[in-house]
Amino acid sequence: AQKVTQAQTEISVVEKEDVTLDCVYETRDTTYYLFWYKQPPSGELVFLIRRNSFDEQNEISGRYSWNFQKSTSSFNFTITASQVVDSAVYFCALSDTTGANSKLTFGKGITLSVRP
Amino acid sequence: DGGITQSPKYLFRKEGQNVTLSCEQNLNHDAMYWYRQDPGQGLRLIYYSQIVNDFQKGDIAEGYSVSREKKESFPLTVTSAQKNPTAFYLCASSLGDSGNTIYFGEGSWLTVV
Numbered sequence: 001a002q003k004v005t006q007a008q009t010e011i012s013v014v015e016k017e018d019v020t021l022d023c024v025y026e027t028r029d030t031t032y033y034l035f036w037y038k039q040p041p042s043g044e045l046v047f048l049i050r051r052n053s054f055d056e057q058n059e060i061s062g063r064y065s066w067n068f069q070k071s072t073s074s075f076n077f078t079i080t081a082s083q084v085v086d087s088a089v090y091f092c093a094l095s096d097t098t099g100a101n102s103k104l105t106f107g108k109g110i111t112l113s114v115r116p
Numbered sequence: 117d118g119g120i121t122q123s124p125k126y127l128f129r130k131e132g133q134n135v136t137l138s139c140e141q142n143l144n145h146d147a148m149y150w151y152r153q154d155p156g157q158g159l160r161l162i163y164y165s166q167i168v169n170d171f172q173k174g175d176i177a178e179g180y181s182v183s184r185e186k187k188e189s190f191p192l193t194v195t196s197a198q199k200n201p202t203a204f205y206l207c208a209s210s211l212g213d214s215g216n217t218i219y220f221g222e223g224s225w226l227t228v229v
Contacts, residue, residue, distance in 0.1 A: 032215075043225075045208075091159070103149070103161060103164060
Protein backbone atom coordinates (compact mmCIF):
# COMPACT_ATOMS: atom_id res chain seq x y z
CA ALA A 1 0.00 0.00 0.00
CA GLN A 2 1.11 3.51 -0.72
CA LYS A 3 1.36 6.11 1.98
CA VAL A 4 2.39 9.74 2.27
CA THR A 5 3.22 11.24 5.65
CA GLN A 6 3.38 14.94 6.33
CA ALA A 7 4.22 14.96 10.01
CA GLN A 8 4.03 18.74 10.38
CA THR A 9 0.41 19.89 10.57
CA GLU A 10 0.84 23.63 11.05
CA ILE A 11 3.83 25.93 10.63
CA SER A 12 3.93 29.62 11.38
CA VAL A 13 6.82 31.85 10.29
CA VAL A 14 7.54 35.51 9.96
CA GLU A 15 7.89 36.95 6.49
CA LYS A 16 11.35 36.52 4.94
CA GLU A 17 12.11 33.43 6.98
CA ASP A 18 12.99 30.21 5.18
CA VAL A 19 10.71 27.27 5.82
CA THR A 20 10.93 23.57 4.95
CA LEU A 21 7.91 21.33 4.56
CA ASP A 22 8.62 17.65 5.07
CA CYS A 23 7.23 14.74 3.10
CA VAL A 24 7.95 11.05 3.63
CA TYR A 25 6.47 8.39 1.38
CA GLU A 26 6.09 4.62 1.24
CA THR A 27 5.70 2.57 -1.91
CA ARG A 28 6.67 -0.82 -3.27
CA ASP A 29 6.86 0.48 -6.82
CA THR A 30 10.27 1.03 -8.36
CA THR A 31 8.80 3.65 -10.67
CA TYR A 32 6.70 6.33 -9.08
CA TYR A 33 6.03 10.04 -9.17
CA LEU A 34 5.92 12.62 -6.43
CA PHE A 35 4.02 15.88 -6.45
CA TRP A 36 3.54 19.00 -4.40
CA TYR A 37 0.35 21.04 -4.55
CA LYS A 38 -0.56 24.36 -2.96
CA GLN A 39 -4.09 25.04 -1.74
CA PRO A 40 -4.72 28.73 -1.06
CA PRO A 41 -7.81 29.86 0.88
CA SER A 42 -9.84 29.87 -2.35
CA GLY A 43 -9.69 26.07 -2.33
CA GLU A 44 -8.25 25.18 -5.70
CA LEU A 45 -5.23 22.87 -5.67
CA VAL A 46 -2.39 24.43 -7.62
CA PHE A 47 0.21 22.10 -9.09
CA LEU A 48 3.78 23.01 -8.07
CA ILE A 49 6.07 20.18 -9.11
CA ARG A 50 6.21 16.61 -10.42
CA ARG A 51 9.26 14.42 -9.93
CA ASN A 52 9.82 10.84 -11.10
CA SER A 53 11.65 8.27 -9.02
CA PHE A 54 14.64 8.11 -11.34
CA ASP A 55 15.47 11.79 -11.11
CA GLU A 56 17.06 12.61 -7.77
CA GLN A 57 18.38 15.99 -8.78
CA ASN A 58 17.21 18.78 -6.57
CA GLU A 59 15.13 21.40 -8.29
CA ILE A 60 14.90 25.14 -7.78
CA SER A 61 12.18 27.40 -9.12
CA GLY A 62 12.51 30.96 -7.89
CA ARG A 63 12.05 30.92 -4.12
CA TYR A 64 10.94 27.29 -4.19
CA SER A 65 13.27 24.30 -4.01
CA TRP A 66 12.74 20.58 -3.64
CA ASN A 67 15.06 17.97 -2.13
CA PHE A 68 14.34 14.40 -3.24
CA GLN A 69 16.20 11.64 -1.40
CA LYS A 70 15.30 8.05 -2.25
CA SER A 71 17.53 6.72 0.53
CA THR A 72 15.23 8.28 3.13
CA SER A 73 12.05 8.21 1.01
CA SER A 74 11.67 11.94 1.41
CA PHE A 75 10.66 14.76 -0.89
CA ASN A 76 10.98 17.97 1.08
CA PHE A 77 9.93 21.43 -0.07
CA THR A 78 11.71 24.63 0.97
CA ILE A 79 10.43 28.16 0.56
CA THR A 80 13.16 30.75 0.77
CA ALA A 81 12.40 34.25 2.00
CA SER A 82 8.76 33.42 2.64
CA GLN A 83 6.01 35.91 1.79
CA VAL A 84 2.49 36.39 3.08
CA VAL A 85 1.17 35.08 -0.25
CA ASP A 86 2.80 31.74 0.54
CA SER A 87 0.21 31.18 3.26
CA ALA A 88 -1.71 28.09 2.21
CA VAL A 89 -2.09 24.38 2.79
CA TYR A 90 0.59 22.35 1.04
CA PHE A 91 0.05 18.75 0.00
CA CYS A 92 2.59 16.16 -0.97
CA ALA A 93 1.27 13.32 -3.14
CA LEU A 94 2.45 10.03 -4.61
CA SER A 95 1.29 8.63 -7.92
CA ASP A 96 0.20 5.03 -8.27
CA THR A 97 1.85 3.53 -11.33
CA THR A 98 0.19 0.14 -11.20
CA GLY A 99 -1.94 -0.34 -14.27
CA ALA A 100 -2.54 2.41 -16.77
CA ASN A 101 -4.05 4.96 -14.46
CA SER A 102 -2.57 7.95 -12.76
CA LYS A 103 -4.01 8.19 -9.25
CA LEU A 104 -2.71 10.18 -6.33
CA THR A 105 -2.28 9.30 -2.69
CA PHE A 106 -2.14 12.48 -0.63
CA GLY A 107 -0.62 13.38 2.67
CA LYS A 108 -2.84 15.22 5.14
CA GLY A 109 -1.35 18.58 4.27
CA ILE A 110 0.65 21.24 6.10
CA THR A 111 -0.93 24.58 6.90
CA LEU A 112 1.65 27.31 6.46
CA SER A 113 1.01 30.75 7.90
CA VAL A 114 3.38 33.55 7.00
CA ARG A 115 3.01 36.60 9.23
CA PRO A 116 4.00 40.07 8.10
CA ASP B 117 -9.19 29.60 -21.23
CA GLY B 118 -8.47 25.92 -20.68
CA GLY B 119 -9.34 24.47 -17.37
CA ILE B 120 -11.66 22.53 -15.12
CA THR B 121 -14.95 24.08 -14.11
CA GLN B 122 -16.93 22.89 -11.13
CA SER B 123 -20.40 24.05 -10.20
CA PRO B 124 -21.95 25.05 -7.98
CA LYS B 125 -19.28 26.49 -5.69
CA TYR B 126 -21.56 26.24 -2.66
CA LEU B 127 -24.46 23.86 -2.23
CA PHE B 128 -26.80 23.12 0.62
CA ARG B 129 -28.74 19.88 0.78
CA LYS B 130 -31.41 18.60 3.07
CA GLU B 131 -30.94 15.20 4.58
CA GLY B 132 -32.40 12.49 2.39
CA GLN B 133 -31.90 14.36 -0.86
CA ASN B 134 -29.59 13.48 -3.71
CA VAL B 135 -27.43 16.23 -5.17
CA THR B 136 -25.30 16.36 -8.30
CA LEU B 137 -22.04 18.26 -8.62
CA SER B 138 -20.97 19.26 -12.10
CA CYS B 139 -17.45 19.01 -13.50
CA GLU B 140 -16.47 20.05 -17.01
CA GLN B 141 -12.99 20.19 -18.53
CA ASN B 142 -11.77 21.56 -21.85
CA LEU B 143 -8.21 20.27 -21.58
CA ASN B 144 -8.94 17.26 -23.78
CA HIS B 145 -7.88 15.03 -20.92
CA ASP B 146 -8.86 11.37 -21.00
CA ALA B 147 -8.97 10.77 -17.26
CA MET B 148 -11.16 12.48 -14.69
CA TYR B 149 -11.36 12.12 -10.93
CA TRP B 150 -13.41 13.10 -7.91
CA TYR B 151 -11.76 13.67 -4.54
CA ARG B 152 -13.27 14.50 -1.19
CA GLN B 153 -11.51 16.72 1.33
CA ASP B 154 -12.31 16.84 5.03
CA PRO B 155 -10.48 19.02 7.55
CA GLY B 156 -7.23 17.39 8.58
CA GLN B 157 -7.84 14.38 6.32
CA GLY B 158 -6.13 15.28 3.11
CA LEU B 159 -7.83 14.24 -0.10
CA ARG B 160 -9.45 10.88 -0.68
CA LEU B 161 -10.39 9.42 -4.06
CA ILE B 162 -14.10 8.77 -4.64
CA TYR B 163 -14.29 7.70 -8.29
CA TYR B 164 -12.18 7.98 -11.40
CA SER B 165 -12.71 7.46 -15.09
CA GLN B 166 -10.10 6.63 -17.68
CA ILE B 167 -12.33 6.75 -20.75
CA VAL B 168 -15.88 7.59 -21.74
CA ASN B 169 -18.53 5.18 -20.45
CA ASP B 170 -16.12 3.62 -18.00
CA PHE B 171 -15.30 4.44 -14.38
CA GLN B 172 -13.91 2.75 -11.28
CA LYS B 173 -14.46 3.11 -7.57
CA GLY B 174 -11.86 4.84 -5.50
CA ASP B 175 -11.24 4.47 -1.79
CA ILE B 176 -14.52 5.95 -0.54
CA ALA B 177 -17.12 5.31 -3.27
CA GLU B 178 -19.99 4.24 -0.99
CA GLY B 179 -22.90 6.66 -1.19
CA TYR B 180 -21.70 8.26 -4.43
CA SER B 181 -22.37 7.66 -8.12
CA VAL B 182 -20.86 9.03 -11.33
CA SER B 183 -21.34 8.92 -15.07
CA ARG B 184 -19.02 9.59 -17.98
CA GLU B 185 -21.14 10.03 -21.07
CA LYS B 186 -18.88 12.67 -22.59
CA LYS B 187 -15.13 13.06 -22.47
CA GLU B 188 -15.36 16.55 -21.03
CA SER B 189 -17.93 15.88 -18.33
CA PHE B 190 -17.82 13.81 -15.13
CA PRO B 191 -20.73 14.66 -12.78
CA LEU B 192 -20.81 13.31 -9.22
CA THR B 193 -24.05 12.48 -7.44
CA VAL B 194 -24.01 12.45 -3.67
CA THR B 195 -26.86 10.16 -2.71
CA SER B 196 -28.87 9.99 0.48
CA ALA B 197 -26.91 6.84 1.31
CA GLN B 198 -23.80 8.89 1.99
CA LYS B 199 -23.70 9.17 5.79
CA ASN B 200 -21.50 12.23 6.14
CA PRO B 201 -21.74 14.19 2.90
CA THR B 202 -20.70 17.59 4.24
CA ALA B 203 -17.27 18.17 2.71
CA PHE B 204 -15.27 19.94 0.04
CA TYR B 205 -15.33 18.12 -3.30
CA LEU B 206 -12.62 18.48 -5.89
CA CYS B 207 -12.80 17.38 -9.50
CA ALA B 208 -9.60 16.74 -11.43
CA SER B 209 -8.34 15.56 -14.78
CA SER B 210 -5.19 14.28 -16.42
CA LEU B 211 -3.93 12.82 -19.66
CA GLY B 212 -4.48 9.53 -17.92
CA ASP B 213 -1.23 7.67 -18.35
CA SER B 214 0.57 6.56 -15.24
CA GLY B 215 2.42 9.41 -13.59
CA ASN B 216 0.79 12.23 -15.53
CA THR B 217 0.10 15.39 -13.60
CA ILE B 218 -3.43 15.69 -12.26
CA TYR B 219 -4.97 19.15 -12.44
CA PHE B 220 -7.77 20.30 -10.19
CA GLY B 221 -10.85 22.45 -10.38
CA GLU B 222 -11.79 25.07 -7.82
CA GLY B 223 -13.91 22.74 -5.76
CA SER B 224 -17.49 22.62 -4.48
CA TRP B 225 -18.56 23.00 -0.88
CA LEU B 226 -21.48 20.75 0.06
CA THR B 227 -23.28 21.27 3.33
CA VAL B 228 -26.09 19.09 4.58
CA VAL B 229 -28.66 21.02 6.60
